[in-house]
Structure formats: structure tokens, C-alpha cells
Amino acid sequence: MLDRTYGEARSTMYASSNKEKFHRSGPPRSKQRIRRYNGLCGKLREAPDGRLISSKDVAPTMPRGSRDLYDEVEAYYRHNSAAARQILSTIARLSDEVRKGNAGRPVRIMNFCGTHEWTTTHYGIRSLIPKGVELISGPGCPVCVTPASYVDLCIKLSLEGVRVYTYGDAFKLPTTRRVKGARSLEEAKSLGGDVAVVYSFLDAMKDAKSSSKKGVFLGIGFETTMPSYSEPIDRKVVPKNLFLLSALRLTPPAATFALEKVGKVDGVIAPGHVSVITGASAWAAIADELHIPTVISGFEPIDVLISIAGLLRQMANGEHKVEIEYKRAVSWKGNERAMSTMHRVFETVDSAWRGIGIIPRSGLELREEHSAQDAKKEFGLAEEEADSWRDDLPKRCRCGEVTLGLIKPTECSLFLRACNPERPYGPCMVSSEGTCAVWARYGGGGLADRVAAEVGVNL
Ligand code: SF4
Ligand code: SF4
Structure with a gap:
């Protein structure tokens, strides 16, 4: 099963059961x-x-369920094949140049965004670029890194009559042990817990306004979602019975931490949405202090290819600076208003990242003046300290290493065996941005690889 995508395996099963029905009835x-x-x-x-x-x-040449993916990838490359070919030939030329200068060592480029990993995998970008350029997935999924203790508290509260609001992404997020019989909010709900899946903090505010119950919002996210909490809290329009459990995490400190752990990285593809808020300046430390070329990328496959070419060009020229490829949305300063509201409402603290540990100044907590809205104070959840932190992954789950780019999902022995998108065992298999879930759904590029070759994009 490992050589096929999860979708392919399922659709083959589905197709053969239909065929059987036909043969039975004649x-x-x-x-x-x-x-x-x-x-x-x-x-x-x-x-x-x-x-x-x-x-x-x-018999169809492709399993039926994967036609959608096939058609979509094919349409994309057919539509953009001239541009893709041109950028790929630039990438090939620059990578030869760079590798000649570093004695043939592979060039390692790391991303810090779940959607960049999705684009890279879904569109088979790893298979399009030269073998000597390695794309590594970094900590780019906020659901994956939310500590298990937050999920434990939410399960417990939901079963004690407090309404827990969560994004759909975190509904299946597994903890490490059973809390009152449940291992996730989904299981808590099936046991009678009060769990509401919402699209936004605003939806939770509307619901809480019409309820007399206490409610907790499991506030997962990076800088991108942070204004949706800081704005209403700053304007004091959040109902008094709604409390925020801040699992908000900051990307640049985690990127620096991962780069130090993972060893030699030659280039960074920095996240686009995060940079809309923080501005490109948030990545200056990586370029200036760690001397790593950095490009802030958009999310189309062509954006990612252009960003790879941009990084290789910096490497070939011996430069290390922050470039913005995603110019249609990102500026150097970012959204200054959102950032100043964020600093008024939240303070930056050392925070726990699931499976990784404490990363200095990488999390946001509500300031004292907003403590009436703080779920940690209301329901008692102490933030973990460096010396008390314990690995909070389920047994044998290697999400910490996947998140830091130390291993690929396929190196985990549970991948597509005990752990798959329908029954996630570890946190990286839950969200659509989790590296394991992305690899399980799109197979690390196998299918897209074939499409690109057929369309003639692969050089
Ligand atoms: S919020 Fe946007 S930038 Fe951040 S990880 Fe998700 S897709 Fe990437
Ligand atoms: S495949 Fe599952 S168990 Fe293995 S690292 Fe990924 S999420 Fe964890």
C-alpha cells in the first residue's frame, strides 16, 4: 500500500466492489x-x-478516484507548461552552477508552511526539479504542534458541561491518553460532550452571546489567524462567558529553531499568509544572522518554482537576503495595524510545541488586562516549562521529527498502516496542512510525477 496514495488505494477498493455487484446481478x-x-x-x-x-x-488506466487529482494536475501543467518549462530550465541551470561550487553536495531548501508542502506534494514539484535539490518540510501546521495538554483540557471541559468551540481541523486531533474515555474532541462529542465545530472565533462569539453556558475556544493558529482574536478582544466585544485558550504560535522563532536542529539548510521558502501580517521583515534574522537565502512564496505551483529559482540564484551569487515572490499580497512591513493590536492584546512567551519542546518567545498569551477572557486562568492550565516538558506524542509517532524536517513521513513505521487520514493516530495526520496527511493523500508526488512527464513538463 505504501507505493500508492491513500486515495488511489480507496478508489480501487470502491471500483472493485461495484464491479462485483455488476457481476453478481448480471x-x-x-x-x-x-x-x-x-x-x-x-x-x-x-x-x-x-x-x-x-x-x-x-479497466481504466488510472484508478477512478484519482482521476480528479490527475485531471486537476494535468490541467494545471497543460495550462502553464510554457512557464513551467522555462522556470524548470532556469532551476536546472542554477542548480548545476550551485552544486559545482559546493562539490556536488545536494542543495537543501526548507519550507515553513503546510500549504507550501501541499502544493509541493500535490503538484509533484519534488519530481520536477533536479535530483540534487531537496525540498524539506518544516513546522508549517499549527494543529500538528498544539500541545496534547490543551486537547486534554478541552475534552475534560466538554464532558463537564462547558461548550468547547473548535475548528474542524482540530476536531480529530488525538491526545496521548484517554480523558474521561475520549482521545479526541470527536470522541468526546460521541460520548455526550458539548463540542461545537465552527469556522471562526466570530461564529463562537455569536453562539456564546445567545447561550448562558461557559464556552472555551481552542485558539489554534499562526500569525495569520491571530487578528481574528486580537481585534474583538481589543474592542471588548467578546461575550463574558467565552474564554480563549490561546494555542497561538509564532512562525519565525520556530523556523530559526528548526534550522538549527536540522543541520545544513541552503535556502528557506517562507510562508506567504504569515508574511502578509508580519511583513517580510520578520524573516530578516534568517538571512542576516544565519546567512540563509529566503524567499517569501505564493501558493501556486508556479510561485513555488519561481521561489526555488530565486533561492538558487541567491546561492549562485553568494547572496543571503529576503526576497518577496508573493508580491501581490506581501509587503516589507506587513499589516502594521494588526501587529500593533496583537501586541496590545497578547504578550510573547516561551511556548511548548508538540513533540518538539519549548521554543523561546514562540507563543502568544493574553495580557493581564485581558485575563478575564483567558481560559488558562479560568479553568487552570499551567503553561509547560523547559524542565517539566515531556514528549506528548502517542507511542511510536514520530511527528516531532517530521515537523522539524528530520525525517519524511514514510520513515514512520505507522504511516498508512496504523495511521491514516481517516483514523489519524498522530497529530501530523489530522489537518489538511499536516505533512503526514499531505503525503498520505498525494503520495509524495508519484501521481503528479506521471502527469508532468506525460504533459512534457519534466525535463
Ligand atoms: S496559515 Fe497560511 S502561511 Fe500559515 S501555515 Fe497555513 S497556509 Fe501557510
Ligand atoms: S504517520 Fe502518523 S504516527 Fe507517524 S509521524 Fe505521521 S502522524 Fe505520527
Whole structure:
């Protein structure tokens, strides 16, 4: 199963069970049945031996469920093939130049955004670029790094009558032990817990306003989602019965931490949405102090390819600076108003990252003047300290190493065995931005690899 994507494996199973049904009932005979059959299963025609066969009875070249992905990737590359070819030839030329200068050592580029990892994997970018350029996934998913203790508290509260609001992404997030019989908010809800899946903090505010119950919002996110909390709290419009459990984390300190852990990294693809808020200046330390070329990228496959070319060009020229590829949204200063509101409402503290440990000045806590809204104070959750921190991953889950880019998801022995997107065992398999979930759904580029080759983008 490891050589196929999760989607492919499922659709093959589905297709063969339909086929079995057809063989059990035999070909349709009445006109009405034939019409219905034609609609559902493809047009019937007579075979030379007189049997009725369906046009869909011929084995498809691709499993049926993966056609969507195939069609989408194919359409993208067909539409953009000239641009893709041109950028890929620039990448090939620059990577030769860079590798000649560093004795053939592979060039390592790290991303810090779940959507960049999604684009890279979904569109098979790893298979398009030269073998000597390695793309590493870094800590880019806020759900993956939310400490288990936060989930424990939310499960417990939901089963004690407090309404817990969560984004859909975190609904299945597993903790390490059973709390009152549940390992996730999804299980807590099935046991009668009060869990509401919402799209935003605003939705939770609306609901809490019309309720007399106490409510807790599991506030997961990076800088991108932070204004959705800081603005209403600053304006004092949050209902008194709604408390924020801040699991907000800051990306640049985690990026620096990961870069120190993972060893030699030659270039950084910095997150686009985060930089809309923080501004490109937030990444200056990586370029100036760690001397690593950095490009802030958009999310289209072409954006990512241009960013790789930009990084290789800096390497070839011996430069290390912050460049903005995602110019249509990112400026050097960012959203100054959002940042100043954030600093008024939150203070920066050392924070725990699940499976990783405490990263200095990487989290946001509500300031004292807003403590009436603070779920940690209201319900008692002490922030972990460096000397008391314990690994909070389920047994044998290697999410910490995946998140820091030390291993690939396929190196975890549970990948697509005990852990898959339908039944996630570890946190990186839960959110659509989690590296393990992305690899499980899109197979690290295998399918896109074939599409790109067929379309002629692969050089
Ligand atoms: S919020 Fe945007 S920038 Fe941040 S990790 Fe998610 S997709 Fe990337
Ligand atoms: S495959 Fe599952 S268990 Fe393994 S590292 Fe990923 S999330 Fe953890």
C-alpha cells in the first residue's frame, strides 16, 4: 500500500466492489434497467460474442478516484507548461552552477508552511526539479504542534458541561491518553460532550452571546489567524462567558529553531499568509544572522518554482537576503495595524510545541488586562516549562521529527498502516496542512510525477 496514495488505494477498493455487484446481478435486461445502467455505469454495447458489455467495463488506466487529482494536475501543467518549462530550465541551470561550487553536495531548501508542502506534494514539484535539490518540510501546521495538554483540557471541559468551540481541523486531533474515555474532541462529542465545530472565533462569539453556558475556544493558529482574536478582544466585544485558550504560535522563532536542529539548510521558502501580517521583515534574522537565502512564496505551483529559482540564484551569487515572490499580497512591513493590536492584546512567551519542546518567545498569551477572557486562568492550565516538558506524542509517532524536517513521513513505521487520514493516530495526520496527511493523500508526488512527464513538463 505504501507505493500508492491513500486515495488511489480507496478508489480501487470502491471500483472493485461495484464491479462485483455488476457481476453478481448480471447485465440488465429491461429497457428501463438498461437506461439506468447506462447512466450509472457507462454505455452498454454488444460484444462480438453477443454479450452486453459496458464502456466502463474496460479497466481504466488510472484508478477512478484519482482521476480528479490527475485531471486537476494535468490541467494545471497543460495550462502553464510554457512557464513551467522555462522556470524548470532556469532551476536546472542554477542548480548545476550551485552544486559545482559546493562539490556536488545536494542543495537543501526548507519550507515553513503546510500549504507550501501541499502544493509541493500535490503538484509533484519534488519530481520536477533536479535530483540534487531537496525540498524539506518544516513546522508549517499549527494543529500538528498544539500541545496534547490543551486537547486534554478541552475534552475534560466538554464532558463537564462547558461548550468547547473548535475548528474542524482540530476536531480529530488525538491526545496521548484517554480523558474521561475520549482521545479526541470527536470522541468526546460521541460520548455526550458539548463540542461545537465552527469556522471562526466570530461564529463562537455569536453562539456564546445567545447561550448562558461557559464556552472555551481552542485558539489554534499562526500569525495569520491571530487578528481574528486580537481585534474583538481589543474592542471588548467578546461575550463574558467565552474564554480563549490561546494555542497561538509564532512562525519565525520556530523556523530559526528548526534550522538549527536540522543541520545544513541552503535556502528557506517562507510562508506567504504569515508574511502578509508580519511583513517580510520578520524573516530578516534568517538571512542576516544565519546567512540563509529566503524567499517569501505564493501558493501556486508556479510561485513555488519561481521561489526555488530565486533561492538558487541567491546561492549562485553568494547572496543571503529576503526576497518577496508573493508580491501581490506581501509587503516589507506587513499589516502594521494588526501587529500593533496583537501586541496590545497578547504578550510573547516561551511556548511548548508538540513533540518538539519549548521554543523561546514562540507563543502568544493574553495580557493581564485581558485575563478575564483567558481560559488558562479560568479553568487552570499551567503553561509547560523547559524542565517539566515531556514528549506528548502517542507511542511510536514520530511527528516531532517530521515537523522539524528530520525525517519524511514514510520513515514512520505507522504511516498508512496504523495511521491514516481517516483514523489519524498522530497529530501530523489530522489537518489538511499536516505533512503526514499531505503525503498520505498525494503520495509524495508519484501521481503528479506521471502527469508532468506525460504533459512534457519534466525535463
Ligand atoms: S496559515 Fe497560511 S502561511 Fe500559515 S501555515 Fe497555513 S497556509 Fe501557510
Ligand atoms: S504517520 Fe502518523 S504516527 Fe507517524 S509521524 Fe505521521 S502522524 Fe505520527
